[in-house]
Amino acid sequence: MDVLQLGSYTFSSRLILGTGKFSNSRVMLDAVRASGAQLVTVALRRFNREQLEDDLFGPLSAIEGITLMPNTSGASTAAEAVRAAHIACELSGSPFIKVEIHPNPQHLMPDPIETFEASRILAKEGFLVMPYIAADPVLAKRLEEVGCASVMPLGSAIGSGQGLATSEMLNIIIRESGIPVIVDAGLRSPSEAALAMEMGCEAVLVNSAIAVAGNPSEMAEAFAEAVAAGRKAFRAGLMQKSGSAVATSPLTSFLGTL
């Protein structure tokens, strides 16, 4: 069976959901259910044990069949992310940690140096580390070498809806990677998610595009279908895009005459 393998965990759904931007937790939970997602990320900073109405963790953990992947959004250094990972693990019991380190809270671009260091430490400690990174093929390999469970390069800036602006780099990352490549951030439409899957991504993570859609649940379903279709197309083997016309008389027939 075609499954997404992350560490010893397997998932039949290849759509991962972000939870931070919904209009309320009921809409978010409905979208999670409609998406069929089995892996959902939630920021440690949105865990609120003192005020349950404000808490994202509680209602998510009540959904059956969902594995939670806490993330360190808000951390600006490796040290902060490592501390956050420890707290998140204690609170959620999840072995997954999405390492998100963005020192600039405006554009939210990930810091490659701090991300590498935090990922190295956390992987060594036994976490299933899912680092959010710029689409950098060398960083992706360095993270694979230190034992990350996947790499999560951005398609374009968080919340930008610019789709797969980094596709050239994503292609290199996918071609070279020995661990699952999951596109995270920037996707606006299901067709872009399908394209990412056709390119060979193992999964995609979507938040804004679903959370701010007119009908989040319906959009979640649309993304789920697009991801499944893209994956199926990738496995079926896409027809080659021909770069040049095929000559009617073979160009290399002379080789036989030598």
Next chain:
Amino acid sequence: MGTPEWLSDNRGTAALAAMLAATSSHSLEALAAESRAMTLRRFGRTMTLYAPLYLSNHCSSGCAYCGFASDRKTPRHRLEPDEIRRELAAMKKLGISDILLLTGERTAAADFDYLQRSVAIAAEEMQRVSVEAFPMSVSEYRSLADCGCTGITIYQETYNQERYEALHRWGPKKDFIDRLETPARALEGGIKTVGLGILLGLSDPVEDALNLYRHVRHLGRTWWRAGISVSFPRMRPQTGGYEPPFPVDNQLLARIIVAFRIALPDTELVLSTRESATFRDGMAGLGITRMSVESKTTVGGYSESKEGEACEEKEKGQFEISDDRTAKEFCAALRRQNIEPIFKNWEPTYNGPSSIINPENEISTILHNNY
């Protein structure tokens, strides 16, 4: 010390000026639509909430427009540790976990040590603590950061130096340049976010808005790790009866806010309870991403209001609240608009000055060993 160079940096200002001009060809409606779309994409359907806690109304400055200026007859008071704890408990009951501690300008009654102790108390109870007080030194800011203060709010009020000096009649706040350089000192001291703002009504609002934009961009380029938020407080009636010479109407305030969203797509924009419920509800989806809730602008206002409305001889606040809805009512209004109020959007483990990895040490060891 002269006016800093960045105040004449024109990168990006033309587009903003075009949106703000009285004769702008951009209709407010079109700008609002763009601002709404940008806010949704970047921030989602959410609103981060905070509340102010006035620690003290002692003040040494003579700001012509302020109800706490040192020549006002207002009774002076500061909260003692047990009173602070009582206020924090009352605020927590409202759901608040993100607070802004306020004082006046530095005085013997409310000095740095007092502020630092208050921050430490607040950081025990709240998830996120910011401070709006007096300008401090880099080392004082570092001490505050160490005690759990993550943000500093320091409004320039107006960037027009002449107007500034006339309005700040005496006291430490009179120094225009020192005030201008305060946010940078805070960031150097390890404070993570700074809140900038102009007090609309004091001076030409468009000129001030453009300089505020320059300040944001200057800090963003220089302190690239800094979180920057921008507020647009508008003069409210207050003790002392100051009449703002450049009144800003609702249309212009809305235009300034949406133009800032477009010019600064990922910057936090803040709107307080100075504004009416209708205005706040309207702007919630149109660019504003952070709002204060159920604010009291008197010293000790939260726990007092719980003890019955009977005592009406209350001291006057710094300014009059316009949106006096309870946190519950306000959240219900946000939810009706499909916007989720967020009380906790921070984790205290991210507090304190951030120390980044310094690869130099390791690399120099490697190089040393190899040669």
